[in-house]
Amino acid sequence: EAQVTQNPRYLITVTGKKLTVTCSQNMNHEYMSWYRQDPGLGLRQIYYSMNVEVTDKGDVPEGYKVSRKEKRNFPLILESPSPNQTSLYFCASSFIEELNEKLFFGSGTQLSVL
Amino acid sequence: QKEVEQNSGPLSVPEGAIASLNCTYSDRGSQSFFWYRQYSGKSPELIMSIYSNGDKEDGRFTAQLNKASQYVSLLIRDSQPSDSATYLCASLGGKLIFGQGTELSVKP
Numbered sequence A: 001e002a003q004v005t006q007n008p009r010y011l012i013t014v015t016g017k018k019l020t021v022t023c024s025q026n027m028n029h030e031y032m033s034w035y036r037q038d039p040g041l042g043l044r045q046i047y048y049s050m051n052v053e054v055t056d057k058g059d060v061p062e063g064y065k066v067s068r069k070e071k072r073n074f075p076l077i078l079e080s081p082s083p084n085q086t087s088l089y090f091c092a093s094s095f096i097e098e099l100n101e102k103l104f105f106g107s108g109t110q111l112s113v114l
Numbered sequence B: 001q002k003e004v005e006q007n008s009g010p011l012s013v014p015e016g017a018i019a020s021l022n023c024t025y026s027d028r029g030s031q032s033f034f035w036y037r038q039y040s041g042k043s044p045e046l047i048m049s050i051y052s053n054g055d056k057e058d059g060r061f062t063a064q065l066n067k068a069s070q071y072v073s074l075l076i077r078d079s080q081p082s083d084s085a086t087y088l089c090a091s092l093g094g095k096l097i098f099g100q101g102t103e104l105s106v107k108p
Helices: none
Strands: A004-007 A010-013 A019-025 A033-040 A044-053 A054-057 A077-078 A087-097 A102-103 A109-113 B004-005 B011-014 B019-025 B033-038 B045-050 B054-058 B059-068 B070-077 B084-090 B096-098 B102-107
Touching: A004 A087, A010 A019, A019 A033, A019 A087, A019 A109, A044 B096, A077 B011, A102 B045, B004 B033, B004 B084, B011 B019, B019 B033, B019 B102, B033 B059, B033 B070, B045 B054, B045 B059, B070 B084
Parallel strands: A010 A109, B011 B102
Antiparallel strands: A004 A019, A019 A077, A033 A044, A033 A087, A044 A054, A087 A102, A087 A109, B004 B019, B019 B070, B033 B045, B033 B084, B054 B059, B059 B070, B084 B096, B084 B102
């Protein structure tokens, strides 16, 4: 089954404790991205990757890191989480055809930073 | 800052009515437009895409695009309670930008 697998589903942590949210896709997509979703603000892109070892900042990259060592995996790293990073996070992957970008989303990670 | 704007709602319609969801975008270079549906606690899923001015129909859903007015809409005919969700509009012009979403509630 084609899917984007994101873990964990829920995470509660404390300020400053490093954490990693994993994301893996089995559709051989070149493009992967991370979003955070906050009430009234919609989906905002954190980082994206066009292919292995190619990553770039989205609209809200501060406080986050990513890596793309393998095509299927795109982990999101919070080196020193802060309460303003409490949010719902989505990983997504896609193929990019001309004039078309259909995103496949993971099931989301609800992060609470205390 | 390129933006996509939606009324956050909630928009409430009775079952069987037409629900009309609207979206405006600021980037005139945007070429593709998308509507994603997101049920509460779930991830977004693509339901419609539109690239040319005019209407595009898919079952009970019709997407409308007016590039001159920078306006995109989604009509849902014969609305059902199962259509109750948040609908996200997105534009693609170099990068994909999402609006904040409109919450739709269909009352039986």
